[in-house]
Amino acid sequence: MAWCLAWPFASQAQDLPAPAASAAPLPLAEIPLAKAHAAAPREASAADAWGGVRSGAEATLSDRVVGYRIDAELDAARHTVKGNEQLSWRNRSDRPVDRIYLHLYLNAFQNEGSTFFTERSVLTAHGHSRGAAALKKGEWGWIDLKSVQQGNTALKWSFVHPDDGPATDQTVARVDLAEPVPPGGTLTLDIDFLSQLPRVVERTGWWGNFNLVGQWFPKIAVLELPGERGATQVQWNAHEFHFNSEFYADFGNFDVRLTVPSDYTVGAVGALEGEPDEIDGKTTYHFVQGDVHDFAWVAAKDYKTLDAEWRGPGSPKVAVRVIYPPEYAASAKPVLKATLDSLSYFSNTLGAYPYRTVTAVVPPYNAEEAGGMEYPTFFTAEGFARIDPQTADQWEIDFVTIHEFGHGYFYGLLASNEFEEPMLDEGMNEYWDERMLRERNQRILVPSSWLRRAGITPSMDVFAMERLDAGLSHPYDALGQNSWDRYSSTSYGTVYSRTATAMHDLEERLGKDVMERGFREYYRRWHFRHPSVADLRATLIDVSGNARAVNEIFDQYVYGTAHIDDRVASIDNQEVLPLAGSWLKQGERHELVADDRDDDVDKQRAAWEKTHPHAGAASPGPFLWRGTVTVVREGAQAPQLLRVSFADGSHEDVHWDDDRRWARFVFTRPTKVVSAELDPDGKILLDANKLNDSRTVTSDASASRRWTADVASALQALYALLVTL
The missing domain is CATH 2.60.40.1730 (tricorn interacting facor f3 domain)
Structure with a gap:
């Protein structure tokens, strides 16, 4: 039994x-309802x-x-x-x-x-x-x-x-x-x-x-x-x-x-x-x-239970239980482990877990829609009859468990208004979940049986997956919009992925440690209260001291529907040769005729080749090269790093952090510019088209092969959307 x-x-x-004691009551009057289309407020x-703020000393x-x-x-x-x-x-x-x-x-x-x-x-x-x-x-x-x-x-x-x-x-x-x-x-x-x-x-x-x-x-x-x-x-x-x-x-x-x-x-x-x-x-x-x-x-x-106990600094002893149907017995231990791991991660990074229980429920076959749902101290996970570690199964069951437990903080303890500000729960929770998976170095496996048979198991970073499902090219709705005024269910789904992507990019601007301190302070100030998007923004500004970076992300993506699409438009190389024309030197005017210049250039080339018989195409020559890289901004401003590489193997980094719609950067070096790449370290995931971030002077098929693998990984993004919505 x-x-x-x-x-x-x-x-x-x-x-x-x-x-509590109160002043003389106001006359009886009808109290209005919140506006029908209320969404994220701008004022803290x-x-x-x-x-x-709850001090912890209250009864x-x-x-x-x-x-x-x-x-x-x-x-x-x-x-x-x-x-x-x-x-x-x-x-x-x-x-x-x-x-x-x-x-x-x-x-x-x-x-x-x-x-x-x-x-x-x-x-x-x-x-x-x-x-x-x-x-x-x-x-x-x-x-x-x-x-x-x-x-x-x-x-x-x-x-x-x-x-x-x-x-x-x-x-x-x-x-x-x-x-x-x-x-x-x-x-x-x-x-x-x-x-x-x-x-x-x-x-x-x-x-x-x-x-x-x-x-x-x-x-x-x-x-x-x-x-x-x-x-x-x-x-x-x-x-x-x-x-x-x-x-x-x-x-x-x-x-x-x-x-x-x-x-x-x-x-x-x-x-x-x-x-x-x-x-x-x-x-x-x-x-x-x-x-x-x-x-x-x-x-x-006829359901079974699996129990464990968790202890952490500042928390009571926590009884953890998984309730599961016999057909999904394979899910019980993974759900339990992911729940215990989540208790540790969220307590360490946000604040101590204050309750004495956590219950996770694995729904049965034919009741999948009951999975992936959260309540305080209680959530539903995913069920698998068998978990194949060589597929996305392990990642999916871990992700859903972590995500639903994480709601216990962003929906439960912070208690934001999920009607009007779904990004504060679904979006911020998605971001923090992915941080946890990143810390565990838990990448997403591409669900491809033929690649597995070939001995290849491609994988993808969790935040790279989020951007593929974030609708970055044509966002219809601001992240701070309410849950129902949405162009479509797919657009609502970007509350998860686009918020996680935006917070990832803000983290890159502020620094991982600063971002974590900001969220920990957000939790300290607002747990057991009901914060707004504006309260989160104010907290991040207070902690980071970088109002510009925080406001850019919030103004462009939380309150707006901006998109980023910066691209390398062209690379032009020109050899720096003597210039024809009339020149004033030491008070006397001299003229260099083009034909004479060309003859002189030929002589210098011949002399160079004689003294450098083994110089290759990538070696410096008798003359310098002037390389011009043109970049174009199709969307909102973002602080970009441009890495320019030269034929001799060297490179130079320059910053493009202004409001110009296009810019040209000129480099005079011994060798040609062979490639240019915006965001070489992959920090700006909000960029809608990463394929145009780089350009080479000669064709390179490796880029297309790399992005073919990433596009295949978009299949996993669909899994994430289905199990978290």
Whole structure:
């Protein structure tokens, strides 16, 4: 029988902090919703946003705004969850609140009239994405509010469309309160609901006896104050569930009891509180976790578990568990190892991991769309029946595990707004994941069976792979754009790869150590808060002292759609011969006729050849050579290094770091210029066309062979896109 071991070090449930003293309340007035097309703000948040920097001396890790006490029971045959929820919420604003907004995410899967399905039909027509499964009869999912009560009063609710989505969307509900919540006051609601899980279509759902239960309970929206993430007034941030969007919520405490069939294995956000209780073939598990902003769980029959323990400086002892189906037993140990390695890397480079558990779930065959998803302390990975180390399998399972664990920092602890600023989670996490893989010297193997049979195993640097999938030539959307106002799903996918590429190039300008210090400071300032893109930019400027480099990257790529395409346009060599004409020398004018000059040149050549009988074409001759290299800028400015090589084997580096659209560099040397190359060390991966970065005076087939291998490696970029979107 499947079993679930009670984990040690379960967190203790804690109530919300007592209301803070406040000034006289403002008159009751409607609090507006965040703008329908809100995206990354340009102004940094106020220093005291979200309560200010967490010092670590506070009673709780986060400033807990919400509390959820939920009793839920899974009907495994119907894949439904019946829930009773007590929601506690603290009004942080200076005005009374007479209505709240609830996210009902599962309603995205109830019919084709939802914002999710409406957008899917358009976005996937212009690109590729996950979440493309077709639901059949009996496979739709939804969440029904049965009752919402404030004290003894039953409340009314209505569906709203903050982003001007279709009237048939029901993913956001407005609840009108019987009694307003005063400034600093706490609201308590009792909610009964029934959640029908969909057949796995994206992120959540069931397949066979597997149930991944995510986005499953009514969840209150975030009330933002002036100075927080660009807000200029008190506002509700409550967006519909878009096809490409994920989530945004307040930190708080979760106290959840889950009742499931006793032969099911269970894992969830947080730690078990006490031993599970078994009665009449059903077992109730009590999970508690403070200082997180979401809760998800898995219940699956005949699943196995693999456990380990991790310790690191500044962190509690962490119980690590992998839950996996028998057919993917080969994935259990690799997922466990990658999770343990990620705990070490992220703790060492960003900040100590503060929780006592990590749970990784390997979905079964036919439920791949449930893989590659993250929640606090809980994520889903990839499943393989066999892992061939000579293919991309090992890289893929490592990458997905690292990526989903990494979300625990960028989505979980930093808690950015994934609706409006997906690059802060998906993009920055992708960048940090690739840094980890680079440190492990873990390159991507080209998936080519015929090359393997020939004894050749080509590989590719992880950041070189990212640039191939980044849409650098014609970016349609700024990286700082929100998740739903996108040209296509493919364009949204560049949030991952183009952000990672942009941060790589910024790292090259600032230095690896400086970049790491910048991100570590970003984490220190903003964990358990909700930073914006502008807050990240401000932190990187503060740490690096290089406002120019940081602002160029952010202005051009985060807030804009610039592209780089610098190229070597031409190489011209001219022998420096005596010049014909009239010349004034020592007060007397002398004339050199061209014919006389040519005769003199012939004599000097003959004399040179006589004294240098073995001189080759690459050797200096009787005259110097003037080489002119012309470079052209087709896109945005980037600081370029130009390396010019000469026939005698020497080279000279010059810097092109100005706003000229083209430039000519002249070199007078004993031998000809034979080649010129921009960015010889490969630091500027944002350059849309690296093929035109170099030029030789004679043809060289090695470049085409090298780029043929790189183009083949673009196949692996597709794998990365599919498993991370």
